[in-house]
Amino acid sequence: VEHRELQDLIPAHALDALETSDALLLEEHAETCEGCRRALDEMRETTALLAFATDPIEPPASLRAAILDAVAEPKPSRTRSRVRLAFLRGSFAGALAVAAVALIAVLAVHSGSSGRAAADVRVLNGTAGAIVRDGNSSKLVLANLRSPGTGKTYEAWLIGADGKPVPAGTFAGGKTLVFDLHGNADKARTVAITVEPAGGSKAPTTTPFASASLA
Amino acid sequence: VTNTFLHISDPGLIALIARGDRDAFGELYDRYGKTAFGLAHRVTRDAQLAEEVVQEAFLTVWRQAARFDARRAKPSTWLLSITHHKAVDVVRREQLRRTEPADGIEEKADSTNVPREAWLGLQHDQVREALASLPDPQREVIELCYFEGYSQSELAVRLGQPLGTIKSRTHTALTRLRAQLEERGITTENPWSIESSRT
Numbered sequence: 223v224e225h226r227e228l229q230d231l232i233p234a235h236a237l238d239a240l241e242t243s244d245a246l247l248l249e250e251h252a253e254t255c256e257g258c259r260r261a262l263d264e265m266r267e268t269t270a271l272l273a274f275a276t277d278p279i280e281p282p283a284s285l286r287a288a289i290l291d292a293v294a295e296p297k298p299s300r301t302r303s304r305v306r307l308a309f310l311r312g313s314f315a316g317a318l319a320v321a322a323v324a325l326i327a328v329l330a331v332h333s334g335s336s337g338r339a340a341a342d343v344r345v346l347n348g349t350a351g352a353i354v355r356d357g358n359s360s361k362l363v364l365a366n367l368r369s370p371g372t373g374k375t376y377e378a379w380l381i382g383a384d385g386k387p388v389p390a391g392t393f394a395g396g397k398t399l400v401f402d403l404h405g406n407a408d409k410a411r412t413v414a415i416t417v418e419p420a421g422g423s424k425a426p427t428t429t430p431f432a433s434a435s436l437a
Numbered sequence: 438v439t440n441t442f443l444h445i446s447d448p449g450l451i452a453l454i455a456r457g458d459r460d461a462f463g464e465l466y467d468r469y470g471k472t473a474f475g476l477a478h479r480v481t482r483d484a485q486l487a488e489e490v491v492q493e494a495f496l497t498v499w500r501q502a503a504r505f506d507a508r509r510a511k512p513s514t515w516l517l518s519i520t521h522h523k524a525v526d527v528v529r530r531e532q533l534r535r536t537e538p539a540d541g542i543e544e545k546a547d548s549t550n551v552p553r554e555a556w557l558g559l560q561h562d563q564v565r566e567a568l569a570s571l572p573d574p575q576r577e578v579i580e581l582c583y584f585e586g587y588s589q590s591e592l593a594v595r596l597g598q599p600l601g602t603i604k605s606r607t608h609t610a611l612t613r614l615r616a617q618l619e620e621r622g623i624t625t626e627n628p629w630s631i632e633s634s635r636t
Contacts, residue, residue, distance in 0.1 A: 233608040234589045238525040239582035241590060263509050268615045270514035271623065272583050273521065275564040276479040278471040278557055285488050286470065289495045290463055342530070436530075437489070 225251070229258055236265035242343050344413075348432030353403075353413050355436075360407035362415075367395040370417050377418040378403055379426060380410035387414065392422040411437045440464070447512035455502035462499060469513055470495075472557065473520045480524035480586055490527060494520040521583070528586035560623070567617035575610035578603060 228251045234240050235248050252259040342355040351364035362378055370376050375394065379387035380403065390413070391404040407413065414430035442450065442464040450468075453461035473494060477487035497519050498505075505515060568576060581587045581595075589607065593600040618624075 230604055230608075233611045234582070234604060236611065237579065237582040237607065238522050239587065239589045239592070239607070241588055259509075265611060266510060266518055267514050268611055268618065269583065270511075270517040270521075271560075271564050271618060272568070272579070273472055273476040273517040274557070274560040275568055276472075276475040276584070278475040278561070279478055279487075281470055281474040281488065281491060285474070285491060286463070286466055289466060289492050290459060292492070292496055293459055293462060293499050437527075 225255060225258070228255075229261070232258065232261050232265055236262060236269045246343065344434040344436060346413075346415075346432045346434045348430070349415070351432065351434075353407070353434045353436065355407060360403040360413075362393075362399070362401040362403055362413070364396070364399040364401070366397060367399060369395040373420050374417050375420050375422055377416055377422045377426070379414045379416065379430070380405050380407055381412040381414060382409050383411060387426050389422060389424065392418070407436065411435065448507040451498075451502050451505050451507070451512050454499060455505070462495075465498070465512070465516070466495060468553065469516055472513075473517060476517060476520055477524045479584055480521065481527050486527050486531075487524075490520060490523045493523050525586040529588075563621045563623055564618065567614055567621055567623070570617050571610060571613055575606060575613060578607050579610050579614065582607070 228248050231240055231244055231248045235245055240248065248258070248262075252262055344353040344355075346352055346364075349364065350366055351362065354361045354363055367376070375392040377392045378390040378401070380390045381387050388405055388410075390407075391401065393399065393401045403413070412433055412435055414426070414433040416426045416428045416430050418427055442461060445453070445461070445464070447465075447468070450461045450465050454465065470491065473491045474487055477490040477494075478484060481487050481490060494516060498516055505512070510518070568579065571579070577596075578592065581592055582589070587595065589603050590600055592598075593603045596603070598606075
């Protein structure tokens with residue numbers, strides 16, 4: 223896609239009015255194109271002011287408490303946070319790679335269909351991958367996932383409002399993996415992936431190493 | 438109770454938050470919580486969802502404060518952009534776009550911080566005036582996209598216009614809005630980026 227075409231998307235993106243696939247393309251482009259990044263930053267300074275046009279509403283006092291409680295744990299020391307920063311950078315690069323993979327998936331899903339709503343893409347935390355939702359189907363797209371080891375399998379879980387993980391299928395690793403999630407992801411709030419004994423489990427037996435919020 | 442953060446700028450607060458300062462985080466919430474909640478409520482039209490959106494937005498700020506680049510955005514722009522993005526996500530996901538009015542939250546005046554209230558009130562009036570000064574078709578694209586969460590292609594269908602028309606209208610609308618804001622003395626410049634580009 224041309225710089226020129228992406229540049230035209232900047233005002234809409236500053237309003238959060240792009241379809242997900244276009245938004246990802248523009249974000250990726252702006253990482254390397256300083257002109258577009260500046261134009262987007264400038265446009266956002268204007269659109270963010272629109273927030274002040276809404277009537278300010280005093281949130282319930284419980285919200286302030288909930289937010290501050292959520293960060294009550296002391297932050298890791300400086301050395302730890304450096305490690306964490308490096309990790310974040312790594313995962314960001316991974317996320318970009320995955321955005322590309324996810325886009326391919328989106329395009330694949332879209333070819334031959336017209337006038338449908340754009341797919342919804344959620345980047346996974348914990349491993350390079352994304353969830354791509356398009357109409358009734360939800361795909362898990364993963365990049366460079368190591369083999370789970372002998373006698374083991376990966377298992378995906380859909381977690382709904384009740385917090386109960388429902389099995390969504392098992393799969394092995396691979397360089398690029400596109401996996402159709404079983405079950406209805408529309409009702410799920412989170413997708414999580416665990417390592418399970420071969421054949422899979424009815425309920426997770428290990429802590430998820432990757433997850434994506436669908437909320 | 439004296440406010441120890443009174444003379445700390447917004448970017449200063451973010452710097453403290455990056456080091457894990459919860460009090461600074463609380464101060465940021467006190468500065469922008471009402472605006473963020475008002476925005477989230479306007480877009481989602483649901484108090485419960487608005488709470489979730491605001492909580493997620495603030496926690497994102499907490500987690501990413503160390504990576505915040507003051508030259509790229511004002512902290513308020515950053516926070517409110519995150520809030521808006523999450524609110525629009527919720528609306529698109531839950532197909533929440535409704536025509537009925539928002540649920541019955543009353544706007545409450547808070548008199549605990551008079552200068553802050555006055556500043557917010559002034560900002561509120563001026564942004565509304567600037568928006569109202571735009572020609573109807575331009576104001577409409579901004580309102581439907583920003584406040585109602587429509588995507589550009591949905592809007593093209595709804596208004597029966599080619600996508601290209603919607604795109605260029607959006608561009609003109611935002612450029613004009615910016616000029617109107619500046620005419621009213623509301624700068625859309627990020628002061629920190631001006632400083633940094635001079636050095």
